[in-house]
Amino acid sequence: MKTRQGFVSNSSSSSFVIIVEETTHEAVMKKLDDYQRACMEHLAGEPQNVFGKKVRVIGEATGMGGNSSLIEEDWQPDGWEKKIEEAEDDNSDEEYYPSEALFAYTELVEEQPKSTWFKWDADM
Numbered sequence: 001m002k003t004r005q006g007f008v009s010n011s012s013s014s015s016f017v018i019i020v021e022e023t024t025h026e027a028v029m030k031k032l033d034d035y036q037r038a039c040m041e042h043l044a045g046e047p048q049n050v051f052g053k054k055v056r057v058i059g060e061a062t063g064m065g066g067n068s069s070l071i072e073e074d075w076q077p078d079g080w081e082k083k084i085e086e087a088e089d090d091n092s093d094e095e096y097y098p099s100e101a102l103f104a105y106t107e108l109v110e111e112q113p114k115s116t117w118f119k120w121d122a123d124m
Contacts, residue, residue, distance in 0.1 A: 015122035017059035020109055022047050024116040025056045028108040032101070038077035039101035058102075071098045 020028070025044065029037055044056040075098060076084060087094045109117050 015059075016120060017057065018106060018109060018119045019050065019117065020044075020056045020058070021116040022054040022056065024109065024112045028105060028112065031108050032104060035077070035080065035096060036101035036104050038080060039098045040105050042075075042077055043071070043098070043102060044105075071102070 025047075029040060032040060044058055047054045048057055049055075050057070076096065077098075080096065084096050087096070106119070110119070
């Protein structure tokens with residue numbers, strides 16, 4: 001069993017924001033596994049009204065000057081701590097990385113029509 005915390009990047013800093021229309025968010029959430037969905041329910045927060053559209057705004061800014069990480073150190077979604085401990089005890093190959101849930105979500109969003117989402121990435 002493997003766990004990793006925080007947003008993983010190959011650079012010393014990483015900043016991004018992704019804005020997803022609510023209907024696209026709901027469609028993508030259905031494609032995630034239970035763990036990924038539990039992570040994204042926390043990370044995506046509540047819907048917001050932006051320019052008259054209901055959207056989810058997800059963002060992160062990390063860097064040398066400080067860390068305002070979207071994923072708090074040692075955070076796991078509610079109800080998953082026991083499942084993760086059991087997987088650890090069983091030497092399971094299952095992996096529980098909140099940052100991987102964010103990556104999976106982002107990849108699925110990027111498969112949706114571009115008119116339903118926006119992504120800004122400082123590393124682009």
